[in-house]
Amino acid sequence: MLLANLREQVLEANLDLVRRGLVLSTFGNASGVAREEGLIVIKPSGVPYDEMKPQDLVVTDMHGKVVEGTLRPSSDLPTHAALYRAFSAIGGIAHTHSEYATAWAQARKSIPCFGTTHADYFHGPIPLTKVMTDSEITGEYEANTGVAIIRAFKKIDPMAVPAVLVANHGPFAWGADAKKAAENAWMLEAAARIAWFTVGINAKAAPVGKTLHDKHFLRKHGKKAYYGQAAGKK
Numbered sequence: 001m002l003l004a005n006l007r008e009q010v011l012e013a014n015l016d017l018v019r020r021g022l023v024l025s026t027f028g029n030a031s032g033v034a035r036e037e038g039l040i041v042i043k044p045s046g047v048p049y050d051e052m053k054p055q056d057l058v059v060t061d062m063h064g065k066v067v068e069g070t071l072r073p074s075s076d077l078p079t080h081a082a083l084y085r086a087f088s089a090i091g092g093i094a095h096t097h098s099e100y101a102t103a104w105a106q107a108r109k110s111i112p113c114f115g116t117t118h119a120d121y122f123h124g125p126i127p128l129t130k131v132m133t134d135s136e137i138t139g140e141y142e143a144n145t146g147v148a149i150i151r152a153f154k155k156i157d158p159m160a161v162p163a164v165l166v167a168n169h170g171p172f173a174w175g176a177d178a179k180k181a182a183e184n185a186w187m188l189e190a191a192a193r194i195a196w197f198t199v200g201i202n203a204k205a206a207p208v209g210k211t212l213h214d215k216h217f218l219r220k221h222g223k224k225a226y227y228g229q230a231a232g233k234k
């Protein structure tokens with residue numbers, strides 16, 4: 001069986017999404033990529049989470065062609081594959097319809113960074129894609145969802161803002177690996193929920209200032225990070 005460790009990791013990431021209450025019905029999927037091998041491991045379509053085993057996951061190439069597995073891959077695979085091809089630093093992707101993030105996506109509003117909970121994980125507002133055109137929807141819909149996301153990141157580093165809202169659909173999050181992608185999906189939902197409360201209390205609430213935003217993101221990420229324990233120390 002190919003990529004046994006990655007299969008385990010992607011299975012755990014899918015279960016993380018469920019355990020954290022981010023998956024409504026079966027609207028959720030996580031994947032991981034093995035860059036050297038050029039292979040993607042993704043959740044199968046329509047298998048109940050409590051019965052899912054590592055061997056049920058589907059291995060595909062970078063264009064979504066099944067390489068190993070008897071089950072059909074998640075229907076969102078072409079979106080995942082497009083993101084892996086475009087964003088070379090990412091190692092995992094998580095898609096959910098978590099309610100608060102989805103509400104912002106349906107309202108067609110990007111999520112401003114109102115405070116440090118958001119700033120710790122996302123170095124900027126959570127961008128919103130353009131509304132997809134009819135021909136994008138009737139054509140290769142899932143692949144075009146990837147195109148819409150990539151377009152929204154023309155001027156944004158996907159590792160600095162590892163999440164997006166697809167207009168009228170819901171969030172995608174990613175990270176260095178599948179576990180991190182699931183964590184970012186969880187933090188995105190928290191940021192979306194708290195932002196909603198914030199504008200409920202004060203509709204004119206201002207986004208956090210640049211200095212505080214930079215401070216919180218950069219102390220956890222990048223070359224000068226000092227928050228938590230150094231890699232290998234724990």
Ligand SMILES: [Zn+2]
Pocket residue numbers: 027095096097169170
């Ligand atoms: Zn979806």
